[in-house]
Amino acid sequence: MSTRHLRSRTVGWGVVLAAALIVAIVLVTWKATNPLFFLLYPVLVLGVLALLAMAVLWALRHF
């Protein structure tokens, strides 16, 4: 029997945060007035990737 290490609530907040980060990526791309704003991309892209990976792995019952 597998044990679920993450609560569905935590994963739900993760997905909401991932959606917020995607909106932030779109806003940075669309409204950036200085190239320095693009330095946020690594945090935003890797954040979205990590949160979505967590949600997918949770859905597949990896944890």
Added chain:
Amino acid sequence: MDEERRVEQSKVTVRWIVAVVLCIAAVYLRRHEAIGTSWTVIIGLTAAVAVANLVFAAILRRGAPRWLRYVTTATDLLLASLFVGYSGGSGSPFYYVYFIILVSNSIRYGMAMAVFVALIFNMAYVAVLLVHPVRGELTSEGVKILAFWGVALYAGYLATRFQRQARILQAYEETIADLRTRFDEGEGAER
């Protein structure tokens, strides 16, 4: 010879080829006034690539430390950024060089290297944009950086899958070899 050393030595060979091709392309474009890069910069950057390659080759004669892959890749990206910066910034015809570095390293080293390349590219390209400001909106430049992240993550994913399949195949080969040895021993004992 260990795998890491073999891979880095192949990178040294490829770096010589790419450096020669880029030098010829830069000289051609400069003579036809398609780029405004000075001769001093073209010669200086070519010399810098040559010196870096000689240093890497010298290090590889003794062995291949694990950090070397990150140092060689970061050096390649920084030299490519200088080249892109001096040949027109965001409008440089040498922008594709970033993709050569990305794909060749991601295929060799997997997802961690793909993320590392995208990270260094992101910072280096922002520096290029600061030195060569773009007229008008920056959206297209943002899309370029995001596209690079997309290619990096996809290349890293494919490389990881390929590495996993290679490991599975190696395990199968070892099992078959082991079974064959046991079978031969059993047949010998029966005789």
